[in-house]
Amino acid sequence: MLDESFDFIWRSLRRFGLSDDRADDAAQQVFIIASRKLDVIRPEAERSFLFGTAMRVASDMRRSAVARREIAHADPAGDLADTSISPDELIDQRRAREMLDGVLHAMEEDMRAVFVLFELEEMPTAEIAALLAIPPGTVASRLRRAREEFEVQIARIKKRRGGDQ
Amino acid sequence: MTEPKRLSHGDDLGASLLASARGDQPRAGSRARTAAAIGLGAALGTAAIASAGAAKAAAGASIAPKAIGAGGAGVKVASALWLKLLAAGVVTMAVAGAVAVKVERSSHHADATLAERTRAPVNAATPTPTPVAPMNVPPESPITPPTPEAPTAIATPTLAPTASPTASPIAEPAKSSPRATQPAASSPPESPLAQELRSLDEARSALARGDGSGALTLLDRHDRAFPMGPLRTEAKMLRVEALLARGDRAAAKKLATELLARDPSGPHARRLRTIGDGAP
Numbered sequence: 001m002l003d004e005s006f007d008f009i010w011r012s013l014r015r016f017g018l019s020d021d022r023a024d025d026a027a028q029q030v031f032i033i034a035s036r037k038l039d040v041i042r043p044e045a046e047r048s049f050l051f052g053t054a055m056r057v058a059s060d061m062r063r064s065a066v067a068r069r070e071i072a073h074a075d076p077a078g079d080l081a082d083t084s085i086s087p088d089e090l091i092d093q094r095r096a097r098e099m100l101d102g103v104l105h106a107m108e109e110d111m112r113a114v115f116v117l118f119e120l121e122e123m124p125t126a127e128i129a130a131l132l133a134i135p136p137g138t139v140a141s142r143l144r145r146a147r148e149e150f151e152v153q154i155a156r157i158k159k160r161r162g163g164d165q
Numbered sequence: 166m167t168e169p170k171r172l173s174h175g176d177d178l179g180a181s182l183l184a185s186a187r188g189d190q191p192r193a194g195s196r197a198r199t200a201a202a203i204g205l206g207a208a209l210g211t212a213a214i215a216s217a218g219a220a221k222a223a224a225g226a227s228i229a230p231k232a233i234g235a236g237g238a239g240v241k242v243a244s245a246l247w248l249k250l251l252a253a254g255v256v257t258m259a260v261a262g263a264v265a266v267k268v269e270r271s272s273h274h275a276d277a278t279l280a281e282r283t284r285a286p287v288n289a290a291t292p293t294p295t296p297v298a299p300m301n302v303p304p305e306s307p308i309t310p311p312t313p314e315a316p317t318a319i320a321t322p323t324l325a326p327t328a329s330p331t332a333s334p335i336a337e338p339a340k341s342s343p344r345a346t347q348p349a350a351s352s353p354p355e356s357p358l359a360q361e362l363r364s365l366d367e368a369r370s371a372l373a374r375g376d377g378s379g380a381l382t383l384l385d386r387h388d389r390a391f392p393m394g395p396l397r398t399e400a401k402m403l404r405v406e407a408l409l410a411r412g413d414r415a416a417a418k419k420l421a422t423e424l425l426a427r428d429p430s431g432p433h434a435r436r437l438r439t440i441g442d443g444a445p
């Protein structure tokens with residue numbers, strides 16, 4: 001389980017808005033919780049359980065981080081706007097990653113999960129439906145809404161950065 | 166339903182941002198630390214710690230000693246899944262532990278070095294743990310095919326090397342380390358998660374003894390101490406079982422129904438549904 005899913009869970013935690021360090025901590029929590037519940041997790045539901053637990057742990061951690069003012073992106077795209085780099089320029093990788101954090105942060109959790117799985121994990125929608133135990137139609141509608149939000153945030157960044165006028 | 170085109174395949178700002186996440190990956194050592202932490206979970210859930218030296222060393226920094234015997238209602242280590250997990254995790258730790266006696270502990274450098282040295286065995290050992298055994302494991306910690314007892318014997322003395330500041334429940338190494346004889350004051354403080362685990366295990370132990378009322382008292386204390394703990398679902402589940410053990414079926418049923426409504430597809434859903442329907 002650890003070998004098969006650790007990287008996936010870690011990436012998911014990172015994409016649910018945790019820093020690298022916190023993703024480490026959170027991944028540990030997820031697998032500790034899973035190891036203590038092995039007797040109730042059906043083997044075929046292992047990944048679903050891990051992912052669901054990861055969402056919950058990430059959400060808890062974000063909440064406590066916000067309480068401690070550790071999250072840099074409480075205002076999505078806000079503090080990213082005053083950069084002098086034009087949107088047409090190649091964006092520095094790290095900066096881009098921070099911006100993506102901000103954009104993802106703006107999404108509701110359910111939307112974000114589908115968005116991350118589809119756009120970043122490049123998982124087929126049927127697999128997402130199975131993983132989240134939701135109907136394919138729900139995956140499609142969440143993805144649609146997440147993309148709308150994504151476009152809104154991208155437009156917002158572009159506007160604030162003074163490009164694409 | 167046709168698959169929508171992925172945004173990351175475009176060439177605009179959005180695609181650039183999405184592409185930036187391609188490099189997301191855990192750092193070296195991250196997985197090894199988690200493996201060590203899971204080993205700790207195994208020590209908590211199972212019945213015995215084989216090495217007295219390990220238990221003694223653990224007393225300073227870890228929750229293991231109080232958890233001995235807590236296995237009753239705890240993790241059932243029989244499933245194939247569990248064995249699979251241990252193949253990945255515990256063997257890692259056995260190797261790491263063997264390495265650790267030669268490695269200075271606790272510094273980031275040592276941690277990183279260890280992670281590097283641990284990495285290869287993790288992958289190599291996954292299909293079957295036994296090939297690792299002849300390497301350099303202390304005789305006190307025999308590696309056998311993962312039976313329910315084996316993980317604990319292996320895991321406990323070998324947890325320390327992969328400890329990170331966030332994994333403080335992990336025990337100090339027991340043997341061959343001059344520092345292991347130092348008093349517990351030099352041990353890192355127990356992490357919040359370790360405290361939560363320990364608290365929950367006390368309730369679990371009470372329940373395993375059939376002491377539903379005692380378990381409920383401990384769970385009340387637990388809920389006050391860890392209202393937002395990551396194991397709170399497990400605490401609620403234990404409460405349901407404790408209510409049943411005390412014979413308070415109505416309260417158990419009510420709580421089960423509430424929990425089920427909150428998370429109808431969670432890992433405990435089947436059990437909760439059974440209780441909610443009035444079965445034992």
